[in-house]
Amino acid sequence: MSDRLLACVILAAGKGTRMKSDLPKVVHPLAGRPMLSWILETAESLNPAKIVVVVGPDMPEVEKLAGTHGTVLQDRQRGTADAVRAALPKLDGFRGDVLVLIGDMPCISAETLRALVTARHATADRNKTADIGLSILAADYPDPTGLGRMILSADGTLERIVEEKDATPAEREVTLCNCGAMCMDAERLARWIERIGCDNAQNEFYLTDLPKIAAADGAATRIARAADPLEVQGVNTRADLAVLETHTQSRLRRAAMLSGVTMTAPETVWLHWDTVLAEDVKIGPHVVFGPGVRVEKGAVIEAFSHLEGAQVGPKAKVGPYARLRPGAVLEAGSKVGNFVELKNARLGEGAKANHLTYLGDAEIGAHANIGAGTITCNYDGFDKYRTEIGANVMVGSNTALIAPIRIGDGAYIGAGSTLSHDVPEDALALTRAEITLRDGWADTFRRRKVDTERKK
Numbered sequence: 001m002s003d004r005l006l007a008c009v010i011l012a013a014g015k016g017t018r019m020k021s022d023l024p025k026v027v028h029p030l031a032g033r034p035m036l037s038w039i040l041e042t043a044e045s046l047n048p049a050k051i052v053v054v055v056g057p058d059m060p061e062v063e064k065l066a067g068t069h070g071t072v073l074q075d076r077q078r079g080t081a082d083a084v085r086a087a088l089p090k091l092d093g094f095r096g097d098v099l100v101l102i103g104d105m106p107c108i109s110a111e112t113l114r115a116l117v118t119a120r121h122a123t124a125d126r127n128k129t130a131d132i133g134l135s136i137l138a139a140d141y142p143d144p145t146g147l148g149r150m151i152l153s154a155d156g157t158l159e160r161i162v163e164e165k166d167a168t169p170a171e172r173e174v175t176l177c178n179c180g181a182m183c184m185d186a187e188r189l190a191r192w193i194e195r196i197g198c199d200n201a202q203n204e205f206y207l208t209d210l211p212k213i214a215a216a217d218g219a220a221t222r223i224a225r226a227a228d229p230l231e232v233q234g235v236n237t238r239a240d241l242a243v244l245e246t247h248t249q250s251r252l253r254r255a256a257m258l259s260g261v262t263m264t265a266p267e268t269v270w271l272h273w274d275t276v277l278a279e280d281v282k283i284g285p286h287v288v289f290g291p292g293v294r295v296e297k298g299a300v301i302e303a304f305s306h307l308e309g310a311q312v313g314p315k316a317k318v319g320p321y322a323r324l325r326p327g328a329v330l331e332a333g334s335k336v337g338n339f340v341e342l343k344n345a346r347l348g349e350g351a352k353a354n355h356l357t358y359l360g361d362a363e364i365g366a367h368a369n370i371g372a373g374t375i376t377c378n379y380d381g382f383d384k385y386r387t388e389i390g391a392n393v394m395v396g397s398n399t400a401l402i403a404p405i406r407i408g409d410g411a412y413i414g415a416g417s418t419l420s421h422d423v424p425e426d427a428l429a430l431t432r433a434e435i436t437l438r439d440g441w442a443d444t445f446r447r448r449k450v451d452t453e454r455k456k
């Protein structure tokens with residue numbers, strides 16, 4: 001890449017009407033992370049001197065995502081060139097290149113952007129006469145609907161870009177389209193942008209008029225081609241968003257597998273952008289990761305498990321059909337089996353909760369065994385209470401532990417108990433209702449019923 005200073009302008013002021021949403025388009029997530037954050041991270045990786053995000057009115061969510069980067073307000077959405085114009089005051093006095101990116105192109109890679117910046121500095125043409133004023137990223141789209149078409153002259157250089165709504169039927173046949181990323185010198189950009197008008201089908205100021213204006217100034221436009229149209233795919237509708245979700249998921253899964261994670265059916269596993277999976281982790285089919293999950297070395301997550309805000313320790317086993325909610329911590333070698341839910345609960349080293357259990361606001365000691373159907377009753381409609389279970393405790397099946405409660409190390413809880421008092425170490429605690437037994441009652445009952453049936 002060139003050693004000139006670089007500034008990035010990210011256009012994110014559009015309403016995104018086609019999303020039909022109260023949420024600004026660039027806030028919609030891919031793998032749980034807003035589109036704008038994806039492109040911001042990529043832009044940051046180029047180490048630009050500054051990044052300016054153009055936002056529309058009433059978009060506090062977008063401003064928040066822009067974080068420490070500068071934002072400028074485009075008060076009315078009058079087109080992509082008008083949005084860049086709004087950013088110019090922030091570039092006043094800046095000497096270097098400006099990389100303009102549209103905010104609805106979240107999957108673009110740093111490599112592609114570097115190639116675009118490099119193209120702006122490449123030697124102009126064979127005769128080395130024309131001055132490269134501008135580089136534009138373009139790709140061949142299998143379905144170019146809605147995109148700006150790159151109209152080339154006979155010698156293969158770019159003549160102009162025509163937006164679909166202004167294109168003739170012949171121009172619409174062109175599949176080489178503008179991806180929405182351009183690079184040019186800052187001072188020229190400021191001059192050229194003033195010359196863009198809005199005499200077009202949408203009465204908007206199109207940034208795509210730049211090549212024409214640059215040419216009038218004697219500057220040529222160079223096309224940098226993106227190899228993969230999916231990488232530069234824009235998002236206009238929720239259907240587009242779903243296409244890029246699939247793309248993002250396969251990138252994340254591939255990265256996980258290359259880092260040493262086994263996935264038996266990768267295409268069915270849903271990752272979050274921040275999912276951390278260590279080497280030798282095994283993931284079964286249909287596992288879903290929400291935000292904030294870390295899985296340590298050698299842990300196994302079986303089919304149909306759902307995890308969010310959870311930490312799974314080394315060699316721990318989860319599922320099938322387990323649900324780990326925020327604050328679930330599984331220490332090394334612990335096990336959570338089918339239809340077990342953990343919320344804000346820690347399972348000590350080697351401890352097991354294998355079947356049909358709810359553990360909320362709980363601390364379970366090392367090697368404790370939580371029997372099938374154990375429930376921590378942690379909520380009274382107002383407050384939450386803690387359950388503490390010591391090391392090596394055996395909790396019998398179908399036990400209700402009414403919090404706050406402490407079970408001392410090594411204690412046994414008899415099956416079917418409902419406990420509301422602490423249990424000392426190594427004690428046995430159980431609650432049993434008296435059994436009622438009537439010999440032969442069932443037989444008598446059946447005979448009576450059969451007799452009555454016959455008489456009917």
Ligand code: UD1
Nearest residue numbers: 011012013014077078079080083102103104147148178234
């Ligand atoms: C734009 C390009 C088109 C290109 C396509 C690639 C123009 C005129 N058209 O079309 O050539 O093929 O992207 O996806 O540039 N925005 C503002 N302020 C505005 C208008 C838009 O900030 O007044 C922002 C939007 O938030 C969005 C981006 O600019 O992030 C692109 O706007 P959009 O309306 O989606 O442009 P397209 O019609 O897709």
Ligand code: CA
Nearest residue numbers: 104234235236
């Ligand atoms: Ca778009």
